[in-house]
Amino acid sequence: MCDSDDVMEISVPMDTDNCERYVDVIIVGAGLSGLTAAYHINKTDPGTSLCVLEANDRVGGRTLTVPLKTKNGTTDDFDLGGHWVGRSQTAIMELLDELGLETYTQRIDGTYLLQIGGDKITSYSSDTPSLPFLSLLDLKMFNNKIEKFRKTIDPAHPYECPNGEEWDKTSLETFLNQHLWTKAAKEYMRVIIRALSSMEPSQQSVLSLMASIAGSGGLEPMLEVTEDSAQGLKVKGGTQQISKILVDKVGSDRVLLNQLVERIVQNDNKVIVSCRNGLKVTGRRLILATPPAAVDKITFEPTLPVERREINKRYNFGDYIKTIVTYGEDFWTKKGLVGEVETSGGPSDVPGCDNGPITVTMDAMSHTGSPALVIFTAGKQARQWGQQQVDVRRNAVLQSLSTYFGKEALSPLDYCEKDWSKEEYIGGALASLGTGAMQYFEEGIGGNFMRVHFAGRETAVEWDGNMCGAVETGKRTALEVLEVLQ
Numbered sequence: 138m139c140d141s142d143d144v145m146e147i148s149v150p151m152d153t154d155n156c157e158r159y160v161d162v163i164i165v166g167a168g169l170s171g172l173t174a175a176y177h178i179n180k181t182d183p184g185t186s187l188c189v190l191e192a193n194d195r196v197g198g199r200t201l202t203v204p205l206k207t208k209n210g211t212t213d214d215f216d217l218g219g220h221w222v223g224r225s226q227t228a229i230m231e232l233l234d235e236l237g238l239e240t241y242t243q244r245i246d247g248t249y250l251l252q253i254g255g256d257k258i259t260s261y262s263s264d265t266p267s268l269p270f271l272s273l274l275d276l277k278m279f280n281n282k283i284e285k286f287r288k289t290i291d292p293a294h295p296y297e298c299p300n301g302e303e304w305d306k307t308s309l310e311t312f313l314n315q316h317l318w319t320k321a322a323k324e325y326m327r328v329i330i331r332a333l334s335s336m337e338p339s340q341q342s343v344l345s346l347m348a349s350i351a352g353s354g355g356l357e358p359m360l361e362v363t364e365d366s367a368q369g370l371k372v373k374g375g376t377q378q379i380s381k382i383l384v385d386k387v388g389s390d391r392v393l394l395n396q397l398v399e400r401i402v403q404n405d406n407k408v409i410v411s412c413r414n415g416l417k418v419t420g421r422r423l424i425l426a427t428p429p430a431a432v433d434k435i436t437f438e439p440t441l442p443v444e445r446r447e448i449n450k451r452y453n454f455g456d457y458i459k460t461i462v463t464y465g466e467d468f469w470t471k472k473g474l475v476g477e478v479e480t481s482g483g484p485s486d487v488p489g490c491d492n493g494p495i496t497v498t499m500d501a502m503s504h505t506g507s508p509a510l511v512i513f514t515a516g517k518q519a520r521q522w523g524q525q526q527v528d529v530r531r532n533a534v535l536q537s538l539s540t541y542f543g544k545e546a547l548s549p550l551d552y553c554e555k556d557w558s559k560e561e562y563i564g565g566a567l568a569s570l571g572t573g574a575m576q577y578f579e580e581g582i583g584g585n586f587m588r589v590h591f592a593g594r595e596t597a598v599e600w601d602g603n604m605c606g607a608v609e610t611g612k613r614t615a616l617e618v619l620e621v622l623q
C-alpha cells in the first residue's frame with residue numbers, strides 16, 4: 138500500500154491498522170514546536186488528518202514539570218526544563234492566552250549575590266553587578282558594542298551582515314578576549330554566557346550568539362527579569378501542561394509515544410516514515426520538529442541537501458543540570474536576598490570538578506507560595522558534575538547554597554535534578570552553532586526540502602533560544618503545510 142503513488146490528490150484518513158497509517162500530515166516530535174504545529178493545523182482545518190510521532194514516553198520535550206514536596210505536607214509543580222516567559226515573546230504569550238493558562242511574576246526584591254573567579258562573594262541591589270569600577274566600565278563599553286553590532290544583523294539572514302563572514306569564523310571566547318580588557322569582566326561574561334546558553338563561549342561562534350541577540354531584541358531583554366523580558370513571568374502549574382493541553386485539543390489518539398523515527402523516504406507524491414518499532418506512516422507532508430542532533434540521526438531518502446547536513450552536524454549541544462530544591466520557608470527573602478547568585482562556582486574539593494556545582498540560582502517560589510530555589514549547573518561545570526554520583530552532587534549543591542544563603546539551605550523538603558545532556562532523543566539542553574556553521578544557515582535551516590518542513594526552536598528567527606521560538610516555528614510550518622495542501 139505504501140508504494141501507491143496517488144496519495145497527493147486525496148485527503149488520507151487515519152488507518153486503524155497498528156503497523157501502517159495514512160494521514161495528510163505527519164509531525165515528528167511532540168515538544169512545543171511539533172504540538173503547536175498539530176494544534177494550528179487542527180484548528181485551521183479540522184478535516185486535515187494528522188499524526189504526531191514522539192520517540193519518548195512523554196510529551197513536552199525540553200519542558201518537564203514535576204511534583205515536589207512542599208510545606209504543610211503537600212506537593213506543588215515545578216519546572217525542570219523551560220521555565221520563564223515574557224510579554225515581548227508574542228508567540229508563546231498568545232498561545233498561553235488561547236489555552237487559558239495564566240502567568241505570575243518572578244520575585245526580584247532584595248539583594249543579588251555575585252562570586253566571580255575565586256571564592257569571594259559580593260552583593261548588590263541595583264542593576265549594576267558588584268564588580269570593580271574598571272571592570273564595570275569595560276562591561277558598559279562591551280554592552281554598547283554588542284548593541285551596536287546586533288543592530289547590523291537581520292536575524293533571518295545573519296551571514297549577510299557586514300561582519301558576517303568574520304564573526305562566523307570567530308569563537309565567542311576569542312571575541313571576549315578581543316573586546317574586554319579586565320579579568321573580572323571577562324569572567325563575568327563567561328558566567329553569563331554559560332548560564333544563558335548552557336555552553337562555554339569557546340563552543341559557539343560570535344555570529345550564532347549575535348543572531349540570537351538580534352532576534353530577541355537585544356542582550357538586555359534576554360537577561361533582564363522584568364515582565365517584558367525573558368525571565369519576568371512563570372506559567373502557573375508549569376510549562377509542560379502547555380503540551381498536555383495541546384494533546385487534548387488535537388486528540389490523544391493522534392499523538393503516538395515511543396515512536397522513534399529512523400527513516401524518512403519521500404518522492405513527488407508522498408512521504409513515508411519508518412519508526413524503530415516497525416510502525417510506518419505515509420503522508421502528504423511532514424513537519425520535522427526535532428532538535429538538530431536528532432535530525433542528523435535520521436536516514437533521509439533522497440539524502441538531505443549538503444547545507445542541511447552540514448548545519449545539523451555543526452550544532453553544539455550545551456549541558457545543563459537543572460535542580461529544584463524546596464524548603465519550608467524562604468529564609469533567603471527574610472535575609473533581604475533575592476535568591477539569585479551568579480557564580481563561576483567557587484572552590485571545589487571534589488576530584489574531577491574544577492569549581493563548585495552552581496552557575497546561577499534564582500527564586501523558584503510556586504504560584505501557590507511554596508518556597509523553592511532553582512539551580513543551573515551549566516557548560517563545563519555540568520559536564521564535570523554530571524560525572525559524579527547523585528548524592529555527591531546533592532551534597533555539594535546544598536553546601537554551596539548554604540555559603541550563599543545560610544545553613545537553613547542544608548535542610549530541604551525535597552530535591553530534584555535533571556541532567557539534560559542525558560536525554561537520549563534530544564541530545565542536550567540548548568544548541569548553538571560552532572564556528573564556520575552560519576555560512577550554511579540560510580539554505581540549511583527552516584523552510585522545506587521537498588515534502589519535509591523543518592520546525593523546532595533551532596529554526597526560529599525570533600527568540601530562538603526559548604519556548605517562544607519553538608511555538609513560532611510550529612505555527613509557521615503549520616501554515617506552510619496547510620497552504621500547499623490546499
Ligand SMILES: Cc1cc2nc3c(=O)[nH]c(=O)nc-3n(C[C@H](O)[C@H](O)[C@H](O)COP(=O)(O)OP(=O)(O)OC[C@H]3O[C@@H](n4cnc5c(N)ncnc54)[C@H](O)[C@@H]3O)c2cc1C
Binds near residue numbers: 170220457
Ligand atoms: C533546562 C532548560 C531550561 C530552559 N529554560 C527556558 C526558559 O526559562 N524559557 C524558555 O523560553 N525556554 C527555556 N528553555 C528552552 C525551551 O525549553 C526549548 O527551546 C523548547 O522547549 C524547545 O521545543 P522544541 O519543540 O523545539 O524541541 P524539543 O522540546 O526538544 O522537542 C523535540 C521532541 O522531538 C522528539 N524527538 C527527537 N528525535 C525524534 C525522533 N527521531 N523521532 C520522534 N521524536 C523525536 C524529542 O523526544 C522531543 O520530545 C529551556 C530548556 C532547558 C533544557
